Amino acid sequence: MRLAGIIDIPTLLVYSNVLFIDVPLKGFPEINSIAQNTSFMQRKSPILVAMLLLAAQLFAQVEPTAGNWKTWFIPSGQTYRLxxxxxxKDEIxxxxxxxxxxxxxxxxxxMHWNAGAPGxxxxxxMGKLWMNDASYNGALANMLLNVAIxxxxxxxxxxxxxxxxxxPFVADKRIKALILNPQSxxxxxxHSVAAGVATTIIAHFYPALADSVQRMAQRMMASRIAAGVVFPSDTRAGFELGKKIAEKEIKHTKDFTNKKVWDGKMPTQAGLWxxxxxxxxxxGLNKTVVLDSSSQFRPGPPPDFAKDMEELKKYKPSFSSIANAFHFASESVWEDLLEKKIFENNLHLNPPRAARIYAIAAVGIYDGFTACWDAKYTYWGTRPDQYDTTFQPVLIHTPPFPGYPSGxxxxxxVMGELYAYFFPAESAFFRQRAKDGAESRFQGGIHFRTDNEVGLELGRKVGAMIIQKVRADGADNLLMGQN
Incomplete structure (x- = not known):
């Protein structure tokens, strides 16, 4: 058994090394069973009693104070309380x-709709949509979906x-909970809240999918009712709440995307992309969420790439380097890793905390992308196969935008820093993964090493600023063990 998906009761007892329960904790058979069967020394301990009562409370409720956490684009959770x-009675x-x-x-x-967190x-x-969206709205749509949820x-x-x-399964014993009992x-x-947000935002940015996402939402809400975990009025209220917040946040961010039209002019100087x-x-002209502006951490201009080109031409690709290059070029590495860690840490059972993680990561992608594109089109840094037209990259085709710094x-x-904040016990792994991703672009022959080193440093600065902001949102606590 786990506390809020983080700490298990036996571990708590090991840390305390004592156990005392005079009166069984009503409604918490798991804790009572542990208390009755443990072989630990039993003696009276007011401290442990308090700890066990806290454990019982946390197990019974998922983030009961999350309604006080700071929000991004609305004043507070209380502002829109239903x-x-x-x-x-009539819905039973x-x-x-x-x-x-x-x-x-x-x-x-x-089972399908119960998998994972509500979003x-x-x-x-959204991942499939925005990554194939050549408009200026793709990164905004992804960020807004996550923040609004x-x-x-x-x-x-x-x-x-x-x-x-x-x-429902608590209100009437004839109703069976067909999934793991939600503890809230x-x-x-x-889940209907997330669906209300998603259908509204997807329909706004991708109107051709409006009918499809509405049908998906209806199937999802029916599944939650049939599972015995919500009443029909719960789904209606949640869906309408999600729509309302999404509409307000679409309006709030309507000026985030740059509305200027590019004149098509490219620099003509030698050595530029x-x-x-x-x-x-x-x-790079888009409005940022956490950064003061996209240029806040703009790096200095790139060097002459003569030494970088020499290093790249001398590099001998291996099986592992080629595999790494294609892996980071073709997979949603950071998105897949985040979902894996959310599942491994049981945070899919904790909707507020999972939503917070998804939102912070999406803000990181949005601000990091905007800051990187500001630098790219400030300097128009060339690519290796343009600097030396005899050079053939491992990845064959280079992206159609400047190289410096590496996106x-x-x-x-950004992600390496944010993930280290989310899951501090694995911080070294995440930061190494960021280096692996940067190195993959050198291994693929489409970036100079300088592009990667400058890009990593830019991303780390963006990540650190986001972490500084979210540490004050009220969600950090001792149970999370944040670094």
Whole structure:
């Protein structure tokens, strides 16, 4: 058994080395069982009693104070607190009826939508959309999806613990919880909150998908009701809340994307990057979230790349270096790694904390990308195969935008710092992963080493500034063990 998905009860007892319970903790059979069967020395300890009571409380409730965490683009969670829910007596029959009619397809939908945190599936969809979006809105759409899900989740948690509505399987024993019991009040449904945000933002940026995401949301909400964990009114309230917050945050960020039109002019000086077209040349003019501006950490101009070119031409690719180059060039390395770590740390069972992590990471990608593109189109740094036209990169095709600094290195620098903050026990691994990603661009022959070193340093500065901001959001605590 784990406390808020982080600390397990037996470990707590080992640390205390004492155990005393005079009266069983009502409603917490797991703790009582441990207390009755433990072989630890038993003696009265007021400190341990307090610790066990805290453990019981944390196990029973997921982040009960998350409604007080600071939000990004709305004033606070309390600002949009929902009114009290209606009586659920009449809805019990609806839940029972759905459960009685379940077939194999319905059960598959329950398991599908229960996988991961509430925003998990929407993250995957947005990842496919924005990474193939050649417009200036792609990075904004990804950032806004994650930030709005987090902000709306904080509103939901404020509302949940203001009204404390029981889950259906608690309210009526005839209703079965067909998934792991969520340890938070029922109203509003957190999965529906995420769906309300996602459908609104995806429809706004990708209108051709509006009908499809609405149908996905309807299937998801039906699955939560059939699972016995929410009432129909919980899903309706959650969905409308998510829509409301998304609409407000779309409006809040309407001027984030630069509206200027590029004149198509490229520098003509020798030694600078040239191409038939340039990808997102004005992205560096976008408004940032945490940085004061995209140029706040702008590096100095690139050097002459003569020594870098000499090093690259002398480099002998190996099987492992080629594999590393193609791996970072073709996979969503940082997104996949984050999802893995969220699952490994059981944070998918903790919707506010998972949403917070996704939001911070998305802000890091957005600000890191904007800062990198500011530098790229300030200096128009050339690529190796343009500096020396006899050079053939391992990756064959070089990206259609300037090379200095490396975007992979810059985003890796941001992510390495943020992930080290999220999961401090593995900080060395994440920072090494950032170096591996930067090195992959040298190994692929599409960046000079200077591009990578400068990109990593830029990313680290962006990551450090974001961490400085989020440390004050109220979510850090002793249980998280932040560094």
């Amino acid at each position: 009114p009290a829910p209606p009586a659920y 029959a609806q839940v029972l009826s759905l459960q009685q009619k379940l077939d194999a397809a319905d059960r598959q939908q329950i 998990y599936h929407w993250q995957h969809l 987090y902000d709306a989740t904080i509103v939901a948690w404020d509302t949940k613990y203001a009204h404390n509505r029981p889950r 009040p029922s109203y509003p449904c957190e 040239k191409g038939k077209y340039a990808v997102l040349p004005l992205a 992979h290195a810059a985003i890796g620098g």
